[in-house]
Amino acid sequence: MIWTILLTVLASVLAVVLVMNFATPEKKLERKIEHRYNLDDPQYERELSVLLGPSITQGNTVEALENGDEIFPAMLDGIRSAQHTITFETYIYWSGHVGQQFVDALSERARAGVQVRVMLDWVGSVKMDEAMLEQLKSSGASVHQYRPLRWYNLGRMNNRTHRKLLIIDGKIGFTGGVGVADQWEGHAQDADHWRDLHFRFEGPVVAQAQAAFNDNWIKTTGEVLNGPKYFPALPAAGDMDAQLFIASPSGGSESMHLMYLMTIAAAERSIDLQAAYFVPDDLIMKALQAARKRGVRVRVIVPGKHIDSDSVRLASKAHWGDLLKEGIEIYEYQPTMMHNKLLIVDGLLVSVGSTNFDVRSFRLNDEASLNIYSAAFAAHMTQIFEKDLKLTVRYTYEMWEKRPLKEKLFEKFVLPLKSQL
Numbered sequence: 001m002i003w004t005i006l007l008t009v010l011a012s013v014l015a016v017v018l019v020m021n022f023a024t025p026e027k028k029l030e031r032k033i034e035h036r037y038n039l040d041d042p043q044y045e046r047e048l049s050v051l052l053g054p055s056i057t058q059g060n061t062v063e064a065l066e067n068g069d070e071i072f073p074a075m076l077d078g079i080r081s082a083q084h085t086i087t088f089e090t091y092i093y094w095s096g097h098v099g100q101q102f103v104d105a106l107s108e109r110a111r112a113g114v115q116v117r118v119m120l121d122w123v124g125s126v127k128m129d130e131a132m133l134e135q136l137k138s139s140g141a142s143v144h145q146y147r148p149l150r151w152y153n154l155g156r157m158n159n160r161t162h163r164k165l166l167i168i169d170g171k172i173g174f175t176g177g178v179g180v181a182d183q184w185e186g187h188a189q190d191a192d193h194w195r196d197l198h199f200r201f202e203g204p205v206v207a208q209a210q211a212a213f214n215d216n217w218i219k220t221t222g223e224v225l226n227g228p229k230y231f232p233a234l235p236a237a238g239d240m241d242a243q244l245f246i247a248s249p250s251g252g253s254e255s256m257h258l259m260y261l262m263t264i265a266a267a268e269r270s271i272d273l274q275a276a277y278f279v280p281d282d283l284i285m286k287a288l289q290a291a292r293k294r295g296v297r298v299r300v301i302v303p304g305k306h307i308d309s310d311s312v313r314l315a316s317k318a319h320w321g322d323l324l325k326e327g328i329e330i331y332e333y334q335p336t337m338m339h340n341k342l343l344i345v346d347g348l349l350v351s352v353g354s355t356n357f358d359v360r361s362f363r364l365n366d367e368a369s370l371n372i373y374s375a376a377f378a379a380h381m382t383q384i385f386e387k388d389l390k391l392t393v394r395y396t397y398e399m400w401e402k403r404p405l406k407e408k409l410f411e412k413f414v415l416p417l418k419s420q421l
Contacts, residue, residue, distance in 0.1 A: 037266060039266050052255050052258065057242055059239070060205045060240045061237045062240055066196075066384070067184070068184040072101070072185070080109070085229045086109060086166075087165070088116075088119070090120060092121075092124045094179075111139050117213075121160050122147055124179070147159065159365070162355075163367060164368070165368055167209050167213060170231050171234065175209065176353065178339075191335070197340050197342060199370060203236060212244060216366060244368060244369070245259070245368070245369060245371075257283075259351070259371070260351075263345050265287055268296060270296060272299050274385065275300060275341065277309070279315050279359060292327050299329045321400050331392035338388070341353060341356060347379060347382065348378055351371050352369065352370050355368075
């Protein structure tokens with residue numbers, strides 16, 4: 001009898017924990033955002049500054065870095081140049097050549113007296129050797145893993161930090177899609193090396209990136225990182241307007257979702273999107289369809305056969321029919337896994353960062369995105385988009401209708417789980 005009671009209690013506890021992990025925030029956006037103004041209208045920037053949190057700052061410069069050959073040297077140079085502080089938060093950190101390079105660079109700076117703070121997602125760093133963690137810690141770096149497997153974290157295990165933030169001396173920032181792993185090395189030269197983008201930036205927006213790092217650092221350690229070594233005075237470094245904002249289920253969970261919906265609703269000419277994981281919810285679907293109906297050209301580049309999650313690919317394709325019928329263009333990237341996270345709207349706004357175009361990023365993950373309001377930068381990123389477009393195959397409505405029965409059956413299975421993919 002007692003064993004029956006204990007098993008019943010255990011099953012009930014496990015059920016509650018499961019529900020807690022699979023639940024999205026109680027309050028969520030439910031109604032379509034109407035087209036009331038365009039991106040040129042000061043109202044757009046005014047509302048984004050208020051609704052997303054941090055204000056849009058002036059006087060920034062942003063540099064696009066392509067693939068590991070450009071990304072890793074720039075990040076490592078930044079780390080090696082640090083004189084006072086390094087704050088680094090990432091999701092994927094795996095053992096290997098790249099991982100060891102970062103550990104060595106961070107450890108050297110910590111031994112030199114630089115205050116090194118590292119936040120690694122526990123799930124994302126599961127393939128990181130314990131020896132690497134010990135090397136970092138023994139050098140004097142402060143290293144913490146976000147939401148490790150503990151009894152008090154069981155109800156939040158599904159909420160991971162997916163942010164990619166590196167800030168040097170509070171003056172130089174990096175964000176984008178790249179993780180610390182050997183699959184990002186090189187120049188996307190074959191199926192084993194991924195295509196990705198990362199961004200280096202300077203100017204007042206760096207302080208917003210530092211504040212974003214502080215968000216999870218405080219949650220995990222209780223320590224507030226402040227003072228001029230972390231938040232120095234930041235003079236203008238360029239002529240770009242920019243804003244870095246965060247989303248998290250523990251606060252501001254709908255910020256990312258809201259930004260995409262408001263931006264799509266404001267579009268009048270073009271939406272170019274590169275999405276490593278493209279699993280839009282109903283509101284995003286309706287927003288894209290509404291944009292197309294008012295004459296906006298919508299182009300979406302997604303991974304082709306090279307993708308690290310077949311379930312994401314199936315859940316994504318299930319939605320394509322309605323989009324393709326509306327005239328939305330979908331292209332599959334062919335050479336390797338395309339991990340880019342890039343949105344360009346009307347040749348005016350570029351949004352980059354860690355955020356995937358799916359429900360998990362909108363409501364379950366901790367994410368960070370950098371918005372850049374610059375026609376010149378948008379033109380440069382459009383050139384990069386067009387270059388990638390040459391390596392794609394356009395997917396048509398006829399192809400979607402003729403997809404194999406096996407795919408259609410699997411779609412029915414994965415769609416109820418799309419918020420977890």
